[in-house]
Amino acid sequence: MRDKIKIGLLGFGAMGRTHSYAVSTLDHYCENLPFKAEIAGLYSRTREKTIAAVETFRFGRAAMSEDELIYDPDIDVIDICTPNVCHYETLKKAIAAGKDVYCEKPLCISRTQADEIAQLAAEKNIVGGIVFNNRFLPATLRAKTLVDEGRIGRVLSFRARYLHSGCASPDAPLAWKQSRDICGGGVLFDLGSHIIDLLVWLCGGIASVSAKTQIAYPLRRGQDGKLHPVTGDEAFYMLATLENGACGTLEGSKISTGTNDELSIEIHGERGALKFDLTEPNWLWFYDVTKPSVPFGGERGFTRIECIGRYEAPAGGFPSPKASIGWLRGHVMSMCSFLSAVHARSRFSPSIEDGAYVQRVMEAAYHSDETGKWVDI
Ligand SMILES: NC(=O)c1ccc[n+]([C@@H]2O[C@H](COP(=O)([O-])OP(=O)(O)OC[C@H]3O[C@@H](n4cnc5c(N)ncnc54)[C@H](O)[C@@H]3O)[C@@H](O)[C@H]2O)c1
Structure with missing residues (x-):
């Protein structure tokens, strides 16, 4: 592998900016990269936006099509930051062309697509990665270490939640993430994919799920000012059993009034418990059953003051004010880890297979929602 990795970036919305920020700041955050x-x-x-971004951020060039980058022998990695419905065709072409790929979540919009991509990636022996950036925060990395060291023992139960409030108002405009045509699903894909991955990474595979989705406002105004049907779920509620016998819940929502970017996970085991909350990303809460018991008491109760990423001018809207401190750093470390794997020709985790697994769980959840039955993974 060349010492300079050349990336072809597709899509320049919120995540295109985020990924390019990660690439351009790698040397600020990481020392002695090879x-x-x-x-x-x-x-x-949008052509004008592409040209403007290339000029502003000094990218190599503005391409006229994704194929121009996919089939350019000088490009090593295709980085996919387009809406979900685009991922499958792009992945198929890029992997077939022998490019390494870094793809935003969800991998695809169906299990069939995702399994095909995972198979293709394995056959072509490329380095593939999916962006489950929440694995790259200091607190979640520490949680993984504690789990792997057996410090919480056999997992008994869990609850994982990812709550936003972007759709809490009936006046919130229709965006592509509420449209199944472009998102492929709804909040289950958008937020659910993150917590399914975190849970599986920390606790192991899911055996079966039972799920219910919700659309609170079936009609919303689009860009054209007209009312359109909302086809992507605005919330989901899932019961899950793990292969190791643990049971628990996963919940994702964009109709949770008063929330910002609130991902939390709690895991209860025989020897201990872990709690993580993305809005307090500096802290990981760990309960150790093996410590000597002491009487309860003292000063209890929490007051949480909302500060997160809300800076005053001259700070702009990037990263989004709803994103807590640390979110961007997870992206930078995810990108660094992926590019290190590309450079060393080694396996990257979370892998394309991890993305395909999450796709399987999400599809089972939708199937459960439709049939009212438990669905095995
Ligand atoms: N990991 C995370 O933290 C995270 C957060 C948000 C979104 N995402 C994922 O990132 C992806 C992009 O989401 P976003 O929030 O940046 O969306 P966005 O709407 O902000 O940006 C999408 C960009 O892709 C462009 N685009 C649309 N169709 C295209 C095509 N066919 N070819 C090239 N460009 C095209 C749009 O013009 C826009 O610039 C989605 O898959 C989403 O699920 C991940």
Whole structure:
């Protein structure tokens, strides 16, 4: 592998900006990397925005199509930051062309698509990665270490939640993430994929799920000012059993009034318990059953003051004010880890297979919602 990794970036919305930020700041955050990386080309749907971004951020060039980057022998990695419905065709072409791929979640919009991509990636022996950036925060990495060291023992129960409030108002406009045509699903895909991955990473595979989805406002105004049907779920509620026998819940919502970007996970085991809350990303809560018991008491109760990423001017809207401190760093470390794998020709985790697994769980949840029955994974 060359010492300079050349990336072809597709899509320049929130995540295209985030990934290019990660690439351009790698050397600020990480020391002595054995490689350099650059965004050698950008293709996004709107031509003017592509050209403006290339000029502003000094990317290599503005491409006229994604194929121009996929079939350019000088490009090593295709980085996919387009809406979900685009991922499958792009992945198929890029992997077939022998490119390494870094793809935003969810991997695809169906289990069939995702399994095909995982198979293709394995056959072509490329380095593939999916962006489950929450694995790259200091607190979740520490949680993984504690679990792997057996410090919480056999997992008994869990609850994972990812709550937003973007759709809590009936006046919130219709965006592509509420449209199944483009999102492929709804909040289950958008937020659920993150917590399914975190749970499986920390606790092991899921055996079966029972789920219910919800659309609170079936009609919303689009860009054209007209009312359109909302086809992507605005919330989901899932019961799950793990292969190791543990039971628990996963919940994702964009109709949770008063929330910002609130991912939390609690895991209760025989020897201990872990709690993590993305809005307090500096802390991981750990309960150790093996410590001597002491009487309860003292000063109890919490007051939480909302500060998160809300800076005053001259700070702008990037990263989003709803994103807590640390969110961006998880992206930078995810990108660093992926590019290190590309450079060393080694396996990256979370892998394409991890993305395909999450797709399987989400599809089972929708199937359960439709049939009212438990669905095995
Ligand atoms: N990991 C995370 O933290 C995270 C957060 C948000 C979104 N995402 C994922 O990132 C992806 C992009 O989401 P986003 O929030 O950046 O969306 P966005 O709407 O902000 O940006 C999408 C960009 O892709 C462009 N685009 C649309 N169709 C295209 C095509 N066919 N070819 C090239 N460009 C095209 C649009 O013009 C836009 O610039 C989605 O898969 C989403 O699920 C991940």
